[in-house]
Amino acid sequence: MAYTGSCACGAVRVEIASPALAARQCWCSHCQKLAGGGPMHNAFFRTDDIILTGELASNSYIADSGTEIRWYFCPACATHVFAGADIRPHMRAVRIGIFDRPHDLKPEMAIWTQEAPAWAAIDPALEQYPAAPPPPPALPQS
Protein backbone atom coordinates (compact mmCIF):
# COMPACT_ATOMS: atom_id res chain seq x y z
CA MET A 1 0.00 0.00 0.00
CA ALA A 2 1.21 3.51 -0.77
CA TYR A 3 0.54 6.21 1.77
CA THR A 4 -0.08 9.91 1.28
CA GLY A 5 -0.65 12.52 3.94
CA SER A 6 -0.48 16.17 4.88
CA CYS A 7 -0.41 18.60 7.76
CA ALA A 8 -3.61 20.35 8.77
CA CYS A 9 -3.03 23.36 6.48
CA GLY A 10 -1.75 21.35 3.51
CA ALA A 11 1.62 23.14 3.19
CA VAL A 12 3.51 19.92 3.99
CA ARG A 13 2.81 16.66 2.16
CA VAL A 14 4.33 13.21 2.43
CA GLU A 15 4.27 10.21 0.14
CA ILE A 16 5.51 6.79 1.20
CA ALA A 17 5.45 3.83 -1.16
CA SER A 18 6.69 1.15 1.23
CA PRO A 19 5.09 -0.66 4.16
CA ALA A 20 5.41 0.50 7.76
CA LEU A 21 7.99 -1.31 9.92
CA ALA A 22 5.85 -1.01 13.07
CA ALA A 23 3.07 1.12 14.55
CA ARG A 24 2.82 2.16 18.17
CA GLN A 25 0.85 4.20 20.63
CA CYS A 26 3.04 6.07 23.17
CA TRP A 27 1.75 7.28 26.53
CA CYS A 28 4.98 8.88 27.80
CA SER A 29 4.56 12.26 29.43
CA HIS A 30 6.27 14.08 26.53
CA CYS A 31 3.95 12.49 23.99
CA GLN A 32 0.93 13.43 26.07
CA LYS A 33 2.07 17.07 26.08
CA LEU A 34 2.71 17.07 22.35
CA ALA A 35 -0.49 15.19 21.50
CA GLY A 36 -2.74 17.37 23.65
CA GLY A 37 -3.55 14.85 26.36
CA GLY A 38 -3.80 11.40 24.81
CA PRO A 39 -1.14 9.12 23.41
CA MET A 40 0.91 9.84 20.29
CA HIS A 41 0.38 7.41 17.40
CA ASN A 42 3.37 6.65 15.22
CA ALA A 43 4.04 4.43 12.23
CA PHE A 44 7.74 3.74 11.61
CA PHE A 45 9.08 4.06 8.08
CA ARG A 46 12.56 4.14 6.57
CA THR A 47 13.73 7.73 6.30
CA ASP A 48 14.81 7.12 2.70
CA ASP A 49 11.30 6.02 1.72
CA ILE A 50 9.61 9.27 2.77
CA ILE A 51 9.08 11.78 -0.02
CA LEU A 52 8.47 15.17 1.54
CA THR A 53 7.03 18.32 -0.02
CA GLY A 54 7.18 21.63 1.87
CA GLU A 55 9.24 23.06 4.71
CA LEU A 56 9.51 21.59 8.19
CA ALA A 57 10.54 23.19 11.46
CA SER A 58 11.89 21.08 14.32
CA ASN A 59 12.59 20.98 18.02
CA SER A 60 13.89 18.30 20.36
CA TYR A 61 13.63 16.88 23.85
CA ILE A 62 15.21 14.12 25.89
CA ALA A 63 12.70 11.27 26.08
CA ASP A 64 12.10 9.29 29.26
CA SER A 65 14.24 6.55 27.70
CA GLY A 66 17.17 9.03 27.71
CA THR A 67 17.26 9.32 23.92
CA GLU A 68 17.12 12.74 22.24
CA ILE A 69 14.02 12.83 20.07
CA ARG A 70 13.65 15.49 17.41
CA TRP A 71 10.18 16.16 16.13
CA TYR A 72 9.37 17.88 12.85
CA PHE A 73 6.31 19.99 12.26
CA CYS A 74 4.71 22.38 9.79
CA PRO A 75 5.84 25.90 10.76
CA ALA A 76 2.55 27.34 9.48
CA CYS A 77 0.01 25.14 11.31
CA ALA A 78 2.22 23.29 13.87
CA THR A 79 0.97 19.82 12.86
CA HIS A 80 3.50 17.11 13.70
CA VAL A 81 4.70 15.25 10.63
CA PHE A 82 7.28 12.86 12.06
CA ALA A 83 9.90 12.43 14.75
CA GLY A 84 13.29 10.76 14.80
CA ALA A 85 16.27 10.00 16.98
CA ASP A 86 19.88 10.75 16.01
CA ILE A 87 20.84 7.25 17.11
CA ARG A 88 18.39 5.81 14.53
CA PRO A 89 18.73 8.21 11.56
CA HIS A 90 17.47 5.58 9.10
CA MET A 91 13.99 5.56 10.63
CA ARG A 92 11.21 8.09 11.19
CA ALA A 93 8.18 7.84 13.44
CA VAL A 94 5.47 9.33 11.24
CA ARG A 95 2.39 10.65 13.05
CA ILE A 96 -0.48 8.44 11.95
CA GLY A 97 -2.91 11.38 12.04
CA ILE A 98 -1.40 12.98 8.95
CA PHE A 99 -2.30 10.14 6.58
CA ASP A 100 -5.08 10.39 4.02
CA ARG A 101 -7.82 7.85 4.66
CA PRO A 102 -8.54 5.09 4.10
CA HIS A 103 -5.29 3.46 5.16
CA ASP A 104 -4.33 0.34 7.10
CA LEU A 105 -2.10 1.91 9.75
CA LYS A 106 -3.02 1.16 13.35
CA PRO A 107 -1.04 0.69 16.56
CA GLU A 108 -0.07 -2.87 17.47
CA MET A 109 1.69 -1.88 20.70
CA ALA A 110 1.07 0.57 23.58
CA ILE A 111 4.24 1.81 25.30
CA TRP A 112 5.03 3.84 28.42
CA THR A 113 1.66 2.76 29.81
CA GLN A 114 2.89 3.45 33.37
CA GLU A 115 2.59 7.15 32.53
CA ALA A 116 -0.94 6.94 31.11
CA PRO A 117 -3.62 8.79 33.08
CA ALA A 118 -6.03 6.73 35.20
CA TRP A 119 -8.82 7.39 32.70
CA ALA A 120 -6.88 6.04 29.73
CA ALA A 121 -8.68 3.20 27.94
CA ILE A 122 -5.90 1.11 26.43
CA ASP A 123 -7.02 -1.67 24.09
CA PRO A 124 -6.13 -4.96 25.86
CA ALA A 125 -5.50 -6.49 22.42
CA LEU A 126 -2.39 -4.32 22.07
CA GLU A 127 0.98 -5.61 23.20
CA GLN A 128 1.82 -3.40 26.19
CA TYR A 129 5.02 -2.14 27.78
CA PRO A 130 5.03 -0.08 31.00
CA ALA A 131 8.14 1.81 29.82
CA ALA A 132 10.45 1.70 26.79
CA PRO A 133 9.89 -1.26 24.44
CA PRO A 134 12.54 -3.00 22.38
CA PRO A 135 13.45 -0.89 19.33
CA PRO A 136 11.51 -1.54 16.10
CA PRO A 137 12.89 -4.37 13.97
CA ALA A 138 16.37 -3.69 12.65
CA LEU A 139 16.47 -2.78 9.00
CA PRO A 140 18.29 -5.02 6.57
CA GLN A 141 21.80 -3.74 5.94
CA SER A 142 22.31 -2.35 2.48
Ligand SMILES: [Zn+2]
Ligand atom coordinates in the same frame (compact mmCIF):
# COMPACT_ATOMS: atom_id res chain seq x y z
ZN1 LIG B 1 0.60 23.02 7.86
Ligand SMILES: [Zn+2]
Ligand atom coordinates in the same frame (compact mmCIF):
# COMPACT_ATOMS: atom_id res chain seq x y z
ZN1 LIG C 1 6.29 9.02 23.88
